[in-house]
Amino acid sequence: MIVEKGKIIFALLFFSKVIFGQISTKVDTILCHRTVGWNKIIIEYPTVNRIFVNYAEGALLMTINSMLDTATIVIHCGGGGIMARPLTDSLIREEKTILSEFVLEGQVRIVRGYYIRNGRRKYFREDNYFEARIDFVYKNVEADKLMYYERFFNNVKILRNRQTCTAGAGLQPVPFTAK
Numbered sequence: 006m007i008v009e010k011g012k013i014i015f016a017l018l019f020f021s022k023v024i025f026g027q028i029s030t031k032v033d034t035i036l037c038h039r040t041v042g043w044n045k046i047i048i049e050y051p052t053v054n055r056i057f058v059n060y061a062e063g064a065l066l067m068t069i070n071s072m073l074d075t076a077t078i079v080i081h082c083g084g085g086g087i088m089a090r091p092l093t094d095s096l097i098r099e100e101k102t103i104l105s106e107f108v109l110e111g112q113v114r115i116v117r118g119y120y121i122r123n124g125r126r127k128y129f130r131e132d133n134y135f136e137a138r139i140d141f142v143y144k145n146v147e148a149d150k151l152m153y154y155e156r157f158f159n160n161v162k163i164l165r166n167r168q169t170c171t172a173g174a175g176l177q178p179v180p181f182t183a184k
Contacts, residue, residue: 028073028153029053037065037082037139044137047162050078051153076146076154082139091116092142093131101129112136130158137163 029052037044051071059066064083071077081092093101099120107115114133119126128151129144141161143154 028071028150030153030157035065035067035080044082044139045164046080046082046139047164048078048080048141049157049160051076074147074150076150077142077144078154078157079142079144080140081142082137090133090140091131092140093118093129093144096142097129097144128154130154132158132161134163137165139163 030049031052032047032049035046035048037046050069051073053072055070055072057068057070064081067080069078069080079092079096089095093116097120099122101118101120103116103118105115105117107113112135114131114135116131117129119128121127122145126148127144128146128148129142132141134140141158143158146154
């Protein structure tokens with residue numbers, strides 16, 4: 006009897022998170038090796054996911070597919086020609102509408118926009134950290150989950166040679182909401 010009640014309580018807690026739109030997340034550290042040294046990326050992403058990692062041509066390509074909302078996060082770091090910038094050109098085949106583009110002193114570029122897939126608006130963001138040779142993309146994000154993925158990317162930390170670079174390089178992140 007106690008086991009059944011435990012199962013019911015677990016099921017209710019699980020479905021309440023899904024129904025009310027909360028995403029269970031985790032914070033992870035990813036090591037990117039470059040010829041200059043080690044880069045550590047600290048990023049938050051959905052807990053229920055599938056992760057694919059590919060090392061090729063001196064670069065790391067990590068894809069995190071969220072199982073709850075079909076969004077995808079792509080992390081590309083290091084040298085090599087595994088992916089060309091902008092990454093969204095090769096990752097998104099649909100015609101894109103750019104909503105904002107931000108460039109900070111030629112060091113950081115952040116592009117936000119959307120595309121239409123199956124009649125629905127899907128949002129994306131691409132962050133390029135040129136000096137560190139690290140890129141982040143989220144794509145296939147629904148409007149109701151956009152605030153979560155924006156928070157994930159606004160809180161990314163890149164550590165290299167005992168220096169820290171955060172999203173926006175110390176600037177206040179510009180709020181972004183679906184239109």
